[in-house]
Amino acid sequence: MNQVIELLNNHRSIRKFQDRTLDRETVRTLVTAAQSASTSSYVQAYSIIGVTDKDKKSALREISTQSYVEHNGHLFVFLIDYNRHVELSKEKGEPIAFDKTEQLIVGTVDAALASQNLAVAAESMGLGICYIGSLRNDMAKVIEILELPKGVVPLFGMVAGYPDQSGSKKERLPFEAVYHENTYQSVTELKDVVDEYDARISAYYSERSEGERSDTWSDQVIGMLKQKQRLDVDDVVKDQGFLGQ
Amino acid sequence: MNQVIELLNNHRSIRKFQDRTLDRETVRTLVTAAQSASTSSYVQAYSIIGVTDKDKKSALREISTQSYVEHNGHLFVFLIDYNRHVELSKEKGEPIAFDKTEQLIVGTVDAALASQNLAVAAESMGLGICYIGSLRNDMAKVIEILELPKGVVPLFGMVAGYPDQSGSKKERLPFEAVYHENTYQSVTELKDVVDEYDARISAYYSERSEGERSDTWSDQVIGMLKQKQRLDVDDVVKDQGFLGQ
Structure with missing residues (x-):
């Protein structure tokens, strides 16, 4: 097993960080690695927002309820982004559409591939990361905090930083x-x-x-899927211009 | 820049492979690395199908129209998978739901994170890869070929193998x-x-x-988004039990 595969297999989420922010060069290195991932038909239908403003971090923490959304080395938020394409198409006078399931899938996959490259790059530098799906607890509020226009959906966050815990690896399904x-x-x-x-x-x-x-894995995931959580995601995604009828 | 980040930044898609299949141990190594990626709330809402059957590969190539879908070291198909959770919930008599946008996003992100780890692992071993989004040209047919039950959606494929070309790196957005x-x-x-x-x-x-x-990047992506492509994805995703009203 080579060292890269060892790194991948050793992934664990880190939820406690040293009080030390990532410098600009590190952020640029991580985002460049993220951008190197594959993108569907070269469309690059995603953006990344780095949140450093204390009030915004605090507001996002309230949505997520996790303290590490506020206390970390850097907070990234990954967005589906077709606003970029819409603005460019307006300049050219050629209207485009992104309101079908296909475009939601493409944007979600593009953002996720980029985020996973960022995660791997961060861990290769000795940093720790944790995905923050809980920003979807109130997607409309995230849109307000980050001032996101139509065509943009905040999918998830990721905290990165210098670890202040070792974390523990959770066994995956066989x-x-x-x-x-x-x-x-x-x-x-x-x-x-x-x-x-x-x-x-x-x-x-x-x-x-x-x-x-x-609890077993089955208990845990069935318990979660029994709850009707995040029902507002439907409406917010539609408000942003996706999944039209 | 460390070697892992160099590997990530050097990604290029490979579309021509030597006539040499991946052995079982390599496939297991790749899938294990894929499984090590983060998963939303531990739900592991994805599966991977390795397609080795010649007739099936040929049928999938017809959908994709790309010759490398048939000729490669190994063909992986990445699926959103809630069928697993539904079957387990039936055994326990506790009905669950996955018909909201939230679950489509979770399954798509889970599958994409796993796939990107698989891509990185493959490239670290000197293999080449290419994502195959064109399986969504006819999602219903992919479901038929791979005999996928309700709760499962084929998102994209990935070919991997011993490269027979060097590929070229495509510059990303600034x-x-x-x-x-x-x-x-x-x-x-x-x-x-x-x-x-x-x-x-x-x-x-x-x-x-x-x-x-x-053509410029803007021309290319606007040209693509002007076409109303893959409109049937909407209905197929709904037929599989997602995005209910």
């Missing part, structure tokens, strides 16, 4: 449950594999929490 | 046009930067094509 060959294999055919995984995750939580928590 | 600080900055405020970029891209195409093609 290879067989995620990788299929030639046809899709239902999880029901892999019951034993998933049961064993669930038992290991339950033991992991139990050890970490000194017995206070012992 | 840093200033993608990275904003604290508030969104419209591309109209960056007209000079984008104009210069457009001129460089036009020169790049002109040189590569010996003068047959000289």
Whole structure:
């Protein structure tokens, strides 16, 4: 196994950082690595906002509820961005559309590929990162705070910085449950594999929490998907010009 | 700049491969690296299908129209996957829902983060890769070929293998046009930067094509977004149980 693959396999989320901000050169290095990822048909349908303003960080923390959204080396917010293309098309007098599911997928994939390159680049420099999906707790408010125009959707954040904890690696689903060959294999055919995984995750939580928590992976994700969370994402995404009828 | 960042910055798509398939151990190494990426709330809402069957590869090539979808070291297809969670929830008698925009975003981000780790891992081993968004030319047909159940959407493919070309790196938008600080900055405020970029891209195409093609980046992406492409993605995604009303 080479060192890059070792780095990837050793990923763990970091949620506590030293009080030390990333300098401009580091931010530029990270964003350049992000931009080097593939982009669908060269469309580059994403942007990244670095949030350094204290009031804005504090307001975003309130949405996320996580303290590390405020206290970190740098806070990145990843956006789907078709506003850029719309403005350029206006100059040329050639109207474009981005209101179908295809464009939402393209923008989301573009932003996510860039973000993962940024994550890998950061970890290769000894920095730690954590994705902040919880900005979607109130997408409309994020749009207001960052003054985002139509055609732009804030997908998620990422905090990066000098780690002040070691973090712990969480075991993923067994290879067989995620990788299929030639046809899709239902999880029901892999019951034993998933049961064993669930038992290991339950033991992991139990050890970490000194017995206070012992839910399995299945319990955890079904519990989450039972809740009707973030229903407003539908309307906000439409308000920004996506998923029109 | 460290070697990992150099690797990321040197990415180029490879579209011609040696006639040599990836062995099982390599595939497992790549998928394990993919799985190590972050996943939203631990939900792991994606799967990967490795397609080795010749008839299936040929059928997928017809959809994509790219010869390298058939001729490569290995063909991966990345799926949003909530079927796994639905099956597990049935066993427990606890119904779940994934029909809102939030779950489409989560599944797309999860699959994309995994795919980018796979891409980086592959390139670190000297392999080349190319994303295959053109599987969305006929998503319904991909679902049929790979026998995908409800709750599963094929997002994109990725070919990997031993390169038989060096590929060429395509310059990305200038840093200033993608990275904003604290508030969104419209591309109209960056007209000079984008104009210069457009001129460089036009020169790049002109040189590569010996003068047959000289479009700018703006021309290219506006031309693409003017076409109403892949309109059926809307219906297929809904048929698979997503984006319900």
